[in-house]
Amino acid sequence: MNIFWFAPTHGDSRYLGTTQGARAVNYDYLKQIAVAADTLGYDGMLLPTGRSCEDAWVVASSLIGVTQKLKFLVAIRPGLSTPGLAVRMASTFDRLSNGRLLINIVTGGDQGELEADGVFADHAERYEVSSEFLRVWRAAMSGEGGEIGYNFIGKHIKVKGAKTLFPPVQKPYPPLYFGGSSAPAHELAAEQVDVYLTWGEPPAAVAEKIADIRSRAAKHGRTLRFGIRLHVIVRETNEAAWKAAEELISHVDDEVIARAQVAFAKMDSEGQRRMNALHGGRRDKLEVSPNLWAGVGLVRGGAGTALVGDAETVTARIREYEALGIETFIFSGYPHLEESYRFAELVFPLLGKGRTADHDVSLSGPFGEVMAHGLLPKVSQS
DSSP states (O other): OEEEEEOOTTOEESSTTSSTTEEOOOHHHHHHHHHHHHHHTOOEEEOOOSTTSOOHHHHHHHTTTTOSSOEEEEEEOBTTBOHHHHHHHHHHHHHHTTSOEEEEEOOOOOHHHHHHTTOOOOHHHHHHHHHHHHHHHHHHHHTTTGGGOEEEEOSSOEEEEEOOSSOOSSSSSSOEEEEOOSHHHHHHHHHHOSEEEEEOOOHHHHHHHHHHHHHHHHHTTOOOEEEEEEEEEEESSHHHHHHHHHHHTTTOOHHHHHHHHHHHHTOOOHHHHHHHHHHTTOSSOOEEETTEEOGGGGTOSSOOOEEEEEHHHHHHHHHHHHHHTEEEEEEEOSSHHHHHHHHHHHTHHHHTOSOGGGGGGOTTOSSSOOBTTTBOOOOOOO
8 A cells, every 4th residue: 555645836824714723835845845745655746737826847856865765746738838848858857866766647627727738628628638648648758660760640749769778777767647527538547547546535436446447447458547636634533533624624615615515516527526526515415425524625626535533444545545545645734744644653564564563663752852851751552
């Protein structure tokens, strides 16, 4: 099982929809979160992409030197860059980080945002572009075509002699992650990517997705791995966790929710449509599956559900998804620094994850605070 955390490059707060409890996105704060994730034992970090975020490649590159083992899941957006440029960026990052790059393929689902960036392709065309882009990217990155490079003439993309002179550390290339809920997205995943990502839908819906993609992949003689993107609100008791969930949206008024839902409805993303359908913009039916809470999705686009509960409950829900075939879990929580610690301290021991054993060789002294100038903390049996 791989557990990733999240870099909040679009902002962070103790409450959604208000400046109260908000935090500025700056390098020092993002560095704190990355270092925490690295030292706590998270396997990787997802950096979001889009005009509402700081640039993922610049941020991830700036964090290479302050981390040691943490991998970075960074987005490539077909249509916004050429395959050749994307190859050089990915190869350079992989080399400088000594093999710590993961690639997140994002086709985009907000037509207004895409047009502002100069991309006017519709939903079907975007997946055509993505498919051609990946064919070229994979071939050039893996050295297909040898010294003369790779040639390709497609409907949207044409290259002659595509190759990289500085190959990546990971062979044949950094793993490709991808998410999408439409039929073209499932077909693209089945044919070309390594890990399919779903947003946090109820287990039955996730199982249907996995079955469909596995079936499609088998027709291409391929197998995939699977991951899921969720928020998490974990506390020492279920009552405290649910209270924290309510507090998170306690400053969001109905007008803001309505405006957000109107904005989401304009998108042509099937995944966003499915997220919106879980709650319908209503506050009164947010637990859409046991301990799966859709409150975040009232105002946040993309992943809009959270696992809510104490450590044992959250672990049980994680194991349910794992039983479906999910291997990678990408979590986030508010505020992201504190929640990264809560999740690691409460849930990691139940999952057999983390680096809590590091305290045995720590140079800082005993594990925990020394009391009365000489009494060592009692060793917990939990």
